[in-house]
Amino acid sequence: MSEIIKNGGIVSDDWQVLKLAEGESVESVVLPGTATLLPLAVWLARKPEIIASGQKTGVWLESSEDPAAIAADVAHFTVIGIDFPKFTDGRGYSSARLLRERYGYCGEIRAIGDVLLDQLFYMKRCGIDAFALRADQNPEKALASLATFSESYQAAVDQPQPLFRRRAA
Amino acid sequence: MYRYDDLDQQLLNERVSQYRDQMARHLAGELSADDLRPLRLQNGLYIQRHGPMLRIAIPYGMLSAAQLRKLAEISRRYDRSVGHFTTRQNMQLNWPKFEETPEILSELATVEMHAIQTSGNCIRNITTDHFAGVAPDELSDPRPYCEVLRQWSTFHPEFAFLPRKFKIAVNAAAQDRAVIRAHDIGLEVVNNEAGEQGIKVFVGGGLGRTPILGKVVREFLPRKHMLSYLDAILRVYNRYGRRDNAYKARVKILVQALGIEEFSRQVEAEWAYLKDGPTTLTDTEFDRIAQHFPAPAYEKLPAENAGYSAQLAEDKAFANWAARSVHGHKVPGYAAITLSLKKTGVAPGDISEVQMIAVADLADRFSFGELRISHEQNVVLSDVKKGDLYEIWKIGRSNGLATPNIGLLTDMICCPGGDLCSLANARSIPIAEAVQNKFDDLDYLHDIGEIAINISGCMNSCGHHHVAAIGILGVDKGGEEWYQITLGGQQGNSTSIGKVIGPSFYAVEVPDVIEALINVYLEQRTPQERFIDTVQRIGAEPFKTRAYAGRDKRKAAANNEERKVANV
Numbered sequence: 001m002s003e004i005i006k007n008g009g010i011v012s013d014d015w016q017v018l019k020l021a022e023g024e025s026v027e028s029v030v031l032p033g034t035a036t037l038l039p040l041a042v043w044l045a046r047k048p049e050i051i052a053s054g055q056k057t058g059v060w061l062e063s064s065e066d067p068a069a070i071a072a073d074v075a076h077f078t079v080i081g082i083d084f085p086k087f088t089d090g091r092g093y094s095s096a097r098l099l100r101e102r103y104g105y106c107g108e109i110r111a112i113g114d115v116l117l118d119q120l121f122y123m124k125r126c127g128i129d130a131f132a133l134r135a136d137q138n139p140e141k142a143l144a145s146l147a148t149f150s151e152s153y154q155a156a157v158d159q160p161q162p163l164f165r166r167r168a169a
Numbered sequence: 170m171y172r173y174d175d176l177d178q179q180l181l182n183e184r185v186s187q188y189r190d191q192m193a194r195h196l197a198g199e200l201s202a203d204d205l206r207p208l209r210l211q212n213g214l215y216i217q218r219h220g221p222m223l224r225i226a227i228p229y230g231m232l233s234a235a236q237l238r239k240l241a242e243i244s245r246r247y248d249r250s251v252g253h254f255t256t257r258q259n260m261q262l263n264w265p266k267f268e269e270t271p272e273i274l275s276e277l278a279t280v281e282m283h284a285i286q287t288s289g290n291c292i293r294n295i296t297t298d299h300f301a302g303v304a305p306d307e308l309s310d311p312r313p314y315c316e317v318l319r320q321w322s323t324f325h326p327e328f329a330f331l332p333r334k335f336k337i338a339v340n341a342a343a344q345d346r347a348v349i350r351a352h353d354i355g356l357e358v359v360n361n362e363a364g365e366q367g368i369k370v371f372v373g374g375g376l377g378r379t380p381i382l383g384k385v386v387r388e389f390l391p392r393k394h395m396l397s398y399l400d401a402i403l404r405v406y407n408r409y410g411r412r413d414n415a416y417k418a419r420v421k422i423l424v425q426a427l428g429i430e431e432f433s434r435q436v437e438a439e440w441a442y443l444k445d446g447p448t449t450l451t452d453t454e455f456d457r458i459a460q461h462f463p464a465p466a467y468e469k470l471p472a473e474n475a476g477y478s479a480q481l482a483e484d485k486a487f488a489n490w491a492a493r494s495v496h497g498h499k500v501p502g503y504a505a506i507t508l509s510l511k512k513t514g515v516a517p518g519d520i521s522e523v524q525m526i527a528v529a530d531l532a533d534r535f536s537f538g539e540l541r542i543s544h545e546q547n548v549v550l551s552d553v554k555k556g557d558l559y560e561i562w563k564i565g566r567s568n569g570l571a572t573p574n575i576g577l578l579t580d581m582i583c584c585p586g587g588d589l590c591s592l593a594n595a596r597s598i599p600i601a602e603a604v605q606n607k608f609d610d611l612d613y614l615h616d617i618g619e620i621a622i623n624i625s626g627c628m629n630s631c632g633h634h635h636v637a638a639i640g641i642l643g644v645d646k647g648g649e650e651w652y653q654i655t656l657g658g659q660q661g662n663s664t665s666i667g668k669v670i671g672p673s674f675y676a677v678e679v680p681d682v683i684e685a686l687i688n689v690y691l692e693q694r695t696p697q698e699r700f701i702d703t704v705q706r707i708g709a710e711p712f713k714t715r716a717y718a719g720r721d722k723r724k725a726a727a728n729n730e731e732r733k734v735a736n737v
Contacts, residue, residue, distance in 0.1 A: 066408075087204070087207075087330070088207055088290070088330050089330065089412060090290075090327075090328070090329060090330025090331055090407055091407060091408055091412075093326065093327045093328075093329075093330070093407070094327055094404050094407050094408050097327060101442075102442060116204060118191060118200075118204075118208055119330075121326075122324075122326035122327075122329055123326075125326035126326050126327055138199070141194075148183060148187050149180060149183050149184075149187075149324065150179060150180075150183060151176050151179060151180055152324065152326070153180075153320045153321060153323055153324065153325075154321060154324075154325055154326065154448070155446070155447045155448050156326050156327070160447055161447050162321075162396075162447055162448055163176065163320070164320070164450075164451065164453075164454035164457075165447060165451065165454075167174075167176065167454075167457075
């Protein structure tokens with residue numbers, strides 16, 4: 001069990017992230033069962049088997065992986081992880097918005113990897129609603145950072161109307 | 170100019186608090202230097218050769234007199250009473266204290282200023298024509314477009330960690346004064362056949378190591394689609410721009426790799442999903458913002474002012490200044506003027522605290538309390554009466570702001586270079602000064618006429634050397650400073666990239682090389698030709714030949730010079 005930020009609180013969480021070890025292949029890796037975020041390639045290769053298992057399913061995307069690959073599958077997932085290999089790699093922000101705004105995914109999107117509290121506000125705006133922080137981050141401060149700004153100019157997932165449409169009203 | 174409402178101010182105050190907290194956590198050891206770096210950069214704070222440098226945003230170059238007074242005060246309290254204007258129309262403080270930067274940002278916020286996104290791999294300060302709103306050749310005032318873009322780009326949640334920095338410029342005049350094709354995105358305000366206003370979109374321009382001019386990705390985009398279309402461009406770039414090599418990470422490299430047709434296809438495909446969504450710009454919002462840029466309360470004046478004409482006739486020094494510094498204005502009896510920050514012996518673009526106050530006073534007294542910074546690193550007063558020009562010139566002259574060299578050889582764009590910048594391979598400021606000293610005779614300078622000589626201390630090209638008639642680029646060769654010369658670059662509607670003339674030169678050779686190039690021009694020009702015209706007519710060859718002729722002699726002189734220096 002570890003702690004993550006989710007639904008505006010700090011909660012215990014038992015999801016695991018499966019990463020292929022040296023020598024393991026997509027076909028042969030043993031699936032750990034419930035509450036596991038699977039690599040995209042594993043999901044794509046073994047979809048029938050995973051669905052048949054009837055267990056809670058999740059997948060995680062590398063920053064270079066296109067969410068379009070799971071566009072038709074999102075209903076199967078309880079959690080989709082988006083990996084930030086480095087916090088300065090901003091591709092995950094676009095991935096999150098695409099999952100929410102284009103592919104209609106309503107489940108949890110979890111930031112994993114190099115997740116720092118100073119990035120949480122923008123992540124939240126892009127539709128990420130759970131944050132598995134890097135181990136050295138302070139969860140209370142991370143939680144507080146979600147309220148860094150009380151307003152935003154642009155339309156995004158958390159506020160689909162840009163400020164100018166609300167300002168005019 | 171745009172004034173903040175409560176929401177704008179609240180967001181800015183929250184930004185100051187956020188930064189203050191980040192710095193406090195850093196100083197308490199909770200936020201490492203590496204993790205702080207992108208955060209401080211997006212608040213303008215660099216760590217340079219001698220310490221921190223703070224780059225303060227001046228959105229599209231517009232300042233009020235009150236804001237400039239605040240900058241003067243900040244430069245006195247937190248720096249060495251000097252600021253430096255950059256080619257993105259911003260101001261850099263070169264000697265702030267690291268721990269005092271939250272205080273500085275807090276001070277700036279009191280006058281609706283900040284350092285947001287002046288660095289970092291995000292959307293940077295939007296730049297435009299320094300004659301916006303007053304230029305006779307203007308189709309429309311570009312500033313409402315710029316302010317719309319400022320708000321859209323400020324804290325854009327999806328594009329704060331792009332592969333590399335991202336620069337946008339807007340032009341709305343017949344003559345491009347914003348070098349839009351040297352930007353990641355260049356926007357040109359145009360009307361279509363139906364008289365509807367929109368923008369022509371260029372993408373993939375940039376200087377730096379690989380200078381490329383932007384290509385047209387859309388000939389006409391209705392204004393209401395501007396933001397959703399830019400979102401589409403940025404999203405394609407954010408997802409597919411290279412992140413493995415900082416030198417190949419700008420959007421120009423992606424455009425080059427895909428080809429403009431394929432890049433355009435991807436943008437259009439992305440945009441198909443975003444078009445007509447909530448980000449579609451409403452006329453109500455555009456008009457709300459445009460109302461912040463009203464024409465000031467101009468007086469009804471005759472086009473010509475008899476007093477001014479007489480002063481021009483009587484005072485040659487004034488006439489010299491006016492010939493270079495007074496620009497056309499769309500309102501009869503008014504002019505825009507440039508105050509030169511290119512006095513020999515002062516680093517180009519530097520302005521002292523005393524000068525800041527003097528400029529603020531001039532703006533209040535003569536130009537409706539507003540001013541602009543040009544990307545050529547000078548100050549513009551945009552709305553002065555012709556009858557006031559003589560008085561302005563006298564005050565400007567007594568404050569070192571009236572060097573009559575605008576557009577001339579000594580009006581060089583120059584980056585801070587190796588004296589201050591940690592990226593630089595070579596110094597820029599001493600080279601600029603040496604060239605200025607060589608050409609300090611005013612009659613000679615005016616006889617040479619219009620010419621752009623720009624200097625960058627490294628390939629990042631902050632000094633815009635690629636788009637100068639003569640570009641000077643500092644290069645490092647085995648720990649020594651050398652300078653590569655390019656010829657034939659231009660800004661404006663015929664923006665073009667200069668070509669390297671050959672092997673680079675020693676620092677001490679540079680002024681003589683410039684003189685050699687100028688001499689070819691003076692010998693070959695026809696009466697109407699500017700330097701760049703002659704280069705284009707006769708080609709680079711005669712210039713190259715002259716630049717390298719007698720090089721051995723110059724080298725020997727250079728060596729003597731160095732020995733002399735060594736013996737001191």
